Amino acid sequence: MDDMLDVSCIMLATMSPELQKQHEDMNVYDMIQNLKEICEGQARQERYETSKALFQCKMSEGSPVGAHVIKMMGYIQTLEKLGFPLKDELATDVILQSLPDSFKPFVLNFNMNDINKTLPQLLGMLRTAESDLKKNGSKSILMVREAKGKKKAKSKGNGKSKPKGKDALEPEKGISKEAKCFYYEKSGHWKMNCPLYLEEAKKSKSNGASSSGINVIDDNI
Incomplete structure (x- = not known):
């Protein structure tokens, strides 16, 4: 009974004023059971909100992939703290499914080669892929512009080349x-x-x- 009284005093001392009022007339066992019910209810709500945010998280086209993946990794770590960890394979699939269409070639190659990476390693690969996409995109735009310029140059003079020298007089x-x-x-x-x-x-x-x-x-x- 003396130990129970000491534990009860320690528990009440660590509680907020609102919780102290609720538990000041309870013994140690009742306090523990009541706290479990309160915390488990909060944990369930937090787990629901976190899992909802994780599975509905979608990256918009053109936004940085690093910030997007780091945010999703935070959700995954929160679920692990709440007692519901995701395995690396499932967490990787959730992240890959959240990427925009521009990353489809990367996702296809990743799945075909059955690549197994940790989440930080996956983040590094996605940043490299993002850099390659930006470089290839700028080159393709440049090629289109060059092709248009050449086409316009050929169209000068209605597409007809003027004869020069002696050959210009022969037809007339x-x-x-x-x-x-x-x-x-x-x-x-x-x-x-x-x-x-x-x-x-x-x-x-x-x-x-x-x-x-x-x-x-x-x-x-």
Whole structure:
């Protein structure tokens, strides 16, 4: 009885004023049972709120993965203190399920290779993956911009390249290779430029051919 009285005094001395009023007329056994009921009810409510926050925790796209995972690790540690620890495998699955779509390749690779890591190690891997995603994302944007710039450069001048030098005059003033001489029956020149025709016309002039005859020949050019 003396020991019970000492323990009762010690317990009352460590309580808040509200709890002291509730337990000042109880013996040690009744005080312990009443405190269990009060604390277990609070623990259940805290466990419910903590587990709800853990399982509903979702990372928004673009937010830092480090702060998100550290917050979830805090919830997991709180559940462990309340007597409901999560195994590393289940805790890892809960964290991976909370990640946004940009981490889908990482999650797929993690599950396919059956990687087993502690939560701090998983945090380090996710930070590395986040850094790689930022680098690859900036490169892809740069490539798209470069491709657009090249396309615009090609579109100048309605997509037609202007001929330069001697080749620029050939379509307008030159003679097409498909031009056919009606006198010589060969391609590559016209009758007015035919060397055989010019030679015969020169001979006819020297032989005193009439100009009317030449005109007749010229009419067939």
